[in-house]
Amino acid sequence: MGKMKLQCLGAGQEVGRSCFVLETDQKVMLDCGLKIYEVGEGRDMFPLPFRGRLDAIVLGHAHFDHSGYLPSMFAHGGPDWFSTPPTAEITNLLWADSMKIMGDRSPYTEAEIAKANRKWVGLEYGKRLHLGKTAFRLHDAGHILGAAMVEAEHGGRRFVYTGDFKMEGSRMHAGAEPVKDVDVLVIESTYSSREHPERKGLERKLAEDVAEVIDSGGNALFPAFAVGRTQELISIIRAHNKGVPIFVDGMGKEVTRMCMRNPGYIRDAEEFGEHAESAVFVQGREDRVDATSMPSVIISTAGMLQGGPALQYMLNLMPGSKMYFTGYNVEGTNGWRMMKESRILLEGNLLEVDTPWEYYDFSAHAGRADLLEFIRKAGPEKIVLNHGDGIPAFAEELRGQGYEVHAPKNGDTIEL
Numbered sequence: 118m119g120k121m122k123l124q125c126l127g128a129g130q131e132v133g134r135s136c137f138v139l140e141t142d143q144k145v146m147l148d149c150g151l152k153i154y155e156v157g158e159g160r161d162m163f164p165l166p167f168r169g170r171l172d173a174i175v176l177g178h179a180h181f182d183h184s185g186y187l188p189s190m191f192a193h194g195g196p197d198w199f200s201t202p203p204t205a206e207i208t209n210l211l212w213a214d215s216m217k218i219m220g221d222r223s224p225y226t227e228a229e230i231a232k233a234n235r236k237w238v239g240l241e242y243g244k245r246l247h248l249g250k251t252a253f254r255l256h257d258a259g260h261i262l263g264a265a266m267v268e269a270e271h272g273g274r275r276f277v278y279t280g281d282f283k284m285e286g287s288r289m290h291a292g293a294e295p296v297k298d299v300d301v302l303v304i305e306s307t308y309s310s311r312e313h314p315e316r317k318g319l320e321r322k323l324a325e326d327v328a329e330v331i332d333s334g335g336n337a338l339f340p341a342f343a344v345g346r347t348q349e350l351i352s353i354i355r356a357h358n359k360g361v362p363i364f365v366d367g368m369g370k371e372v373t374r375m376c377m378r379n380p381g382y383i384r385d386a387e388e389f390g391e392h393a394e395s396a397v398f399v400q401g402r403e404d405r406v407d408a409t410s411m412p413s414v415i416i417s418t419a420g421m422l423q424g425g426p427a428l429q430y431m432l433n434l435m436p437g438s439k440m441y442f443t444g445y446n447v448e449g450t451n452g453w454r455m456m457k458e459s460r461i462l463l464e465g466n467l468l469e470v471d472t473p474w475e476y477y478d479f480s481a482h483a484g485r486a487d488l489l490e491f492i493r494k495a496g497p498e499k500i501v502l503n504h505g506d507g508i509p510a511f512a513e514e515l516r517g518q519g520y521e522v523h524a525p526k527n528g529d530t531i532e533l
């Protein structure tokens with residue numbers, strides 16, 4: 118029987134800095150993320166260091182908590198790394214952006230990013246990659262453009278690392294299909310104690326809400342993440358609110374173009390292309406003034422209102438406007454502060470904001486029922502939980518159902 122070991126270097130009983138090393142006859146790193154804190158001092162941002170020689174790195178998806186540390190692995194050499202083509206494209210955009218934001222605190226340089234790019238090898242969903250006596254395959258994770266679950270087969274045993282995934286389909290992606298006959302399942306557990314509302318109903322509710330704002334002459338402002346959420350919002354709003362002007366600003370513009378360049382990774386590329394082309398990609402000051410001079414929908418980074426054009430729009434909204442939060446807001450960010458106390462921190466001063474706002478839960482992660490269904494269909498002999506805050510309780514629950522469950526902390530190695 119194929120022996121396997123898994124070393125947890127990040128995302129053990131936490132969300133952020135996902136990083137694991139799977140050991141078969143090969144040593145392969147799965148994800149290499151970075152944890153960005155908006156508040157708190159002295160907490161660890163980077164995965165724990167890996168001692169030894171890696172044969173390869175497989176990157177599941179482009180979100181920074183899975184990809185943000187990868188160039189650091191190429192300071193001295195570094196192995197080939199594999200991902201879907203869109204994942205590499207988006208990741209490069211995020212690396213460049215983070216270098217700007219982090220400045221001196223960046224754990225890597227442009228030279229290391231360039232070295233990393235020379236070691237990249239594209240791997241499409243479903244294609245087999247043989248490294249020594251281990252075969253790898255990527256499966257659509259239904260999470261963001263190019264996101265993949267990683268399957269590894271060795272000595273007659275099947276290992277699956279889900280990364281972030283979603284089973285319910287969205288406008289951008291068909292949902293992930295559970296992998297069958299899995300021996301070892303390493304599964305994200307972000308929402309092990311929570312369900313998300315059903316997408317279709319939520320879309321309708323949002324569309325009606327936006328229509329009211331437009332009718333009353335205001336702007337519907339969506340501070341949104343560049344990757345995934347910006348594109349989904351364009352599609353949802355255009356599908357329901359046909360004539361409304363949509364302005365897109367911030368890094369989401371570039372990611373939207375990447376989506377259009379990778380039609381094979383989108384559920385309905387033709388429809389998405391039409392929706393995206395109907396939006397105004399804001400070019401400069403004039404477009405920005407336009408956006409807040411007429412009833413309109415504005416979708417802009419930063420998702421958590423930490424700077425970016427979204428913050429500028431917020432300060433210039435027309436009467437009758439409303440703000441919409443559709444994703445996760447880290448504690449201490451302006452998005453979090455808005456939702457908690459309707460205030461933001463601007464150049465060191467707290468500013469009361471009287472614009473009404475609403476939260477819509479458009480999560481790109483599996484909810485609790487999805488996690489349980491995935492586990493049931495995969496039928497694993499062993500489960501490894503990661504990427505969540507409530508892991509000990511979820512582990513206990515699954516043990517109660519008869520599974521062998523591991524909940525490693527960072528630094529732990531498990532024999533599988």
Ligand SMILES: [Zn+2]
Binds near residue numbers: 178180260281
């Ligand atoms: Zn993700």
Ligand SMILES: [Zn+2]
Binds near residue numbers: 183281504
């Ligand atoms: Zn994640």
